[in-house]
Amino acid sequence: MVVVFVLVALMVLGLLGGVHWYLWRRLVRDTTAPGGWGRRVGTAAAVVLPLTTVGALVGGRSGAPFAVEQALAWPGYLWLAVLLYLTLAVLVGEAVRPLLGRWLAARDAGRAAAAPSAPAPASAPVAVLAADGGGVAGDTAASKDARPIDEAGSEQPVGGDGTAAAPTAPTRRLFVARSVALAASAAALGTVGYGAYDVLNGPALKRIRVPLAKLPRGADGYRIAVVSDIHLGPILGRAHTQRIVDTINRAQPDLVAIVGDLVDGSVADLGPAAEPLSRLRARHGSYFVTGNHEYFSGAAEWVDHVRELGVHPLENARVELPGFDLAGVNDLAGEDQEPAQGPDYERALGDRDPARASVLLAHQPVVIHDAVRYGVDLQLSGHTHGGQLWPGNYVAELANPTVAGLERYGDTQLYVTRGAGAWGPPVRVGAESDITIVTLASKQA
Structure with a gap:
């Protein structure tokens, strides 16, 4: 197990290093002069930023003080999001680069062909110059001093009339490299900025109506x-x-x-952050089931803490509410604990009245097949974040039967919320954060 973990860690570090080397080449080496301040600053950033990301990823698991985690999390996780979209944007730029280069070359060739030819200088004035002691050599030096300088600090060729000739291929390459780098950086930073605003501004409120065949008329409209x-x-x-x-x-x-x-952390560090949950208001109370991250953070302590806040944990348990049964199961990650604390469907659902409608709280959508087997009418889940960072939704689809929204599996319906927060980068792109009001509808109403 340790060997597998080490191999995976080395692969991840190798991938991270390779991506940063590629971006350094395109964004720093190809756009700056050797030895210049831009090259030095860009190279330093290419080394420091991935180190903050690694620190943010391992800080919580390594037992680092919470203040250190906070100091590393903001730059480390935000850079991880920027890295994703910067890499995608630069890869798109690879397709644009040759097209832009050819267009510039054609434009410059057209300008050179359209420019009028300068008349050759008369010989007499040259002789006079020589006789006056100014010398052709001195005039040549003056002309050289007057040559235009390009943005890389190199002299540009001049035409016969003393004006700048068409830019050389190296100058065009520099212009193309800088244009692509600027556009890619603007696209990545704009995308991450918009995605961070979505998370930090708070989740949107969604509403959905779900009909349940067994729900009595009196429970119609339950929210x-x-x-x-x-x-x-x-x-x-x-x-x-x-x-x-x-x-x-x-x-x-x-x-x-x-x-x-x-949560992503201990009760000692995050207890004050969770305290507002004590002010949740609902006619029949608030209920909680564990997710996989609770088992990275001390699930037993958190179960006790949310209970102190007035939220009722459902640890493989069920309560009878007016019109339907509400059940909850522990997350699959609990199976790896000692002793095992995974989902127990028999305990939560085995002895219930099958004539009553049932709603199951289960963190991961993948357990829907167990819910179907126990005759659950509606399963409510999260876990996927809707992919969180596009194109992460395509990866999430490989591991989850439903990534977001409402779908039916046999006689059981599954609703998956995109979640109200974010793991890692506080950024969402293509997967807006949400809180969903699920309104239960009776077919008898």
Whole structure:
């Protein structure tokens, strides 16, 4: 197991190093003069930034002080998002680069062909110059001093009339390299800035209506606020929790369901950040099930802590509510704990009345097949973040039956929220953060 971990770690570090070397070539070496300040600053950034990313990734798992985690998280995780979109933008630039170069070459050739030819200088004035002692050599030196200098510090060739001739191929290459680098950087920074605003501004409120065949008429219109993947940690803290609580309370739901990945850290570090959860308001209370990240953060302590905050943990348990049963199972990551704390469907669902409608809280969508087997009517999940960073949604589709939204599996429906926070970079692109009000509808109404 240790050998596999080391090999994977080396592969990741090798990939990270290779991507940074490629970006350094395109964004620093190809656009700056050797020995110049731009080359030095760019090279230093290409070394320091990936180190902050590695520090952010391993800081929490290595037991580093929380203040150190916070100091590394902002630059390290934001750079990870910039790295993704900067790499994609530069790769797109590889296709644009030759086209732009050919266009510039054709434009310059056309200008050179259209320029009028300068008349040859008369010989007499040259002789006079020589006789006066100015010398041809002195005039040549003056002409050389007057030659235009390009942006790289090199002399440009001049035409017979003393004006600059068409730029040379090296000058065009420099212009193309700088243009592509500037455009790629602007695209990456703009994308990450917009995605960070989505997360830091708080999740949007979505609404969806889900009909359940067994739901009695009296429970028609019952509203569940579903929130997942809050991910309190070194970046998202108490203010983030308060925004979520305020959004939920304004919606006035009948019940709040927190379906895992509440935290990325210990109760000691993040207890104050979670405190606003105590102010959640719903007619039938708030419920919580663990996600995989709780088992990286001390799941037992967090279960006890959310209970102290007035949120009811459902550890492979069930409660009977007016009109339906609400069940919750532990996350699959609990199976790796000692003793095992994974999902137990028999304990949560085995002895219930199958004539009653049932709603299951389970962090990962992949357990939908167990829900179908136990006759669950609706499963509420998170975990996927909707992919979080495009094109991550295509990767998420490989590991999850549903990445976001409502789908049916046999007689069981599965709703997956994109989550209210973000893991790693506090950035979302193509996967807006959300809290969903799921309104249960009775077919008898």
